[in-house]
Amino acid sequence: MSLLRRWFDPIRSRWFYQKQSRQAVLPTEQGLSIHLRLDDVYSYLAAQQLTQLDELLSPELKPLTIVISNTSAEPPNQMTVAEWHQYCLNDAKILAKQHRFRYDEEKPEQPTAEALKQAETILRYTPLTGQNFLYLLEDIFHMLWQQQYGKLRTLYVMACQHHKPQSFPERVFSDTPILASYFEFGGRKYHAVDDLLRLTRRLRQQKLLTGTPIFLINHIEWREHLLNDAEELAEIQAMHPELDLYIALEDPISWLLLAYIREELADYYNIQLNVYPLSYRGRDLFDWSLATRLSKRTEVKFTPFCRPTADATLAMAQLFYSVNVDQRIEAMYQILQAVWTDAKDFSYAAHLQQMQYDLGVDQLTDTDVAACLQQNDQACDEKLQPNFPALVLRIDGEEYIFNSLYRVWMIESIFNNVLEQKYKDDNDASFQDAAE
Structure with a gap:
């Protein structure tokens, strides 16, 4: 570091934190999009929020653009593909329990390649749009991640027999690699689950929501505590x-x-x-x-x-x-x-x-x-x-x-889960003693 910076940076640092920061208004011309992968478990969780989010979007941001990629980016932090997939499955289980998502907690596993191909075909061929498409998208994710492959194949056969590939500007199929699902708004990316509240705060600030969103119901804000008793x-x-x-x-x-x-x-x-x-x-x-x-x-x-x-x-x-x-x-x-x-x-x-x-x-x-x-x-x-x-x-x-x-x-x-389990064990022990 130069001598000038050693002298100037401490002064600049004090000024930086004390100055009033003004939030920029993000541009809306590109609308709001979500990037998904059918074999990404975070996309599965995010899909369960899309119909509610779409209902709240102002006309300025509609239709919500759905970008579905078929290519995964390289795993982070030098993890192998198998290690990354196992981490994601375990992490999704934690998120599902915390935020009440639907998820196969008993034996979660990656969808098969055949099922993924069938699911993409269904989504390419369906003439459904708007909320109806989002409901279908959520159902497809449930079929993939809960191994409901019989239902999926039935839909696949019907799609191939009765429809042809559709073309809608708000529905994009891409080869661009993505690691995990994310929203994009105003040139910024927001993790599809972790940053959902940050995104909705931004949209509310710019008056781009028609109501008050209720997402991630057990979310804990900074400087708040889950246990106060x-x-x-x-x-x-x-x-x-x-x-x-x-x-x-x-x-x-x-x-x-x-x-x-x-x-x-x-x-x-x-x-x-x-x-x-x-x-x-x-x-x-x-x-x-x-x-x-x-x-x-x-x-x-x-x-x-x-x-x-x-x-x-x-x-x-x-x-x-x-x-x-x-x-x-x-x-x-x-x-x-x-x-x-x-x-x-x-x-x-x-x-x-x-x-x-x-x-x-x-x-x-x-x-x-x-x-x-x-x-x-x-x-x-x-x-x-x-x-x-x-x-x-x-x-x-x-x-x-x-x-x-x-x-x-x-x-x-x-901590909260530990206490809940402790109280359950104590109650079970008391019930057993009373029965004896």
Whole structure:
């Protein structure tokens, strides 16, 4: 980093966070579209929301454009195709339980190639449009993902015998690879499930919805808690939950989530936090506007001006491993805070020495920090997660693994499920005692 930037970026960072941000009005000329794949389980969940969404769209955004791709993008984070598919099936099960989607929880599996070909033919041939097409689309997804292949073949035969390929501008069949379903509006992409509420907020802000949407009914907003009853809270606290975070130090989302969890969840639920920094991953290709919006919603300060280099992340890790074990969470919080709110560059000796003084570190550790990071990398890779930070929650003898800003709500959801199971077991035991 240049000398000018080292001097100017801290000033620019303070100005950036304090300035009033004005939401831009996104253009509507391209309408609203959703991109799907018939063999993508997230598309299956998203299809269950489309009829309700379409009912609420203003005439300006109708018809909703449906883009169906037959090509999958490469799995993320160097996962194999099989690992990615298994992750998606498990993740969809969690989403379905949380948000009350229809889903085969007993034995979910990818649809067969023959079934996918039949389903695409039905959708290409059907003359149905508007809401009727969306109902058909949802039914087709149910047939594919619940292995109702007899029903699917019947529809396929009828389509081939009675119809020909149709052409509608709002129905597009594409070879463009997509990894998972997403909406597109005004040049921005929104994950079809995780970003659905963010999308509807945007549409409401621009007065593009005719009513109030009710999606993802069990969604937990930032700075809200699922458990507020004092007795229930005490029971969770008494279980001493433990949460491991595997974080990429150059990743702004890792800072935002570590800060949010430390400030909002750790003390509230008596969570013991453990942080495991990872080797430099080059995570610099971010939607920085998304990170900025997330910082506003979580009320965690963030500025995008100082993105740590490989040398800087190694210096940050050396600072982290130089403090006592019981002080490392606070140390990591201060280190990341200095980077992401004050634009400190820890490849610069003066910034490193100042943080060393602030942390009360007399001498930097002579531990092989690079080896420690590689050990953390290996442990993180074994979790088979597609994104960072990777989180491991342990409570009541069980371990739960998830990842990224889109799954932070799982911490409180898991606590709630643990209590529900505990109460059920207690009731069953009481009933058994009474019967005896």
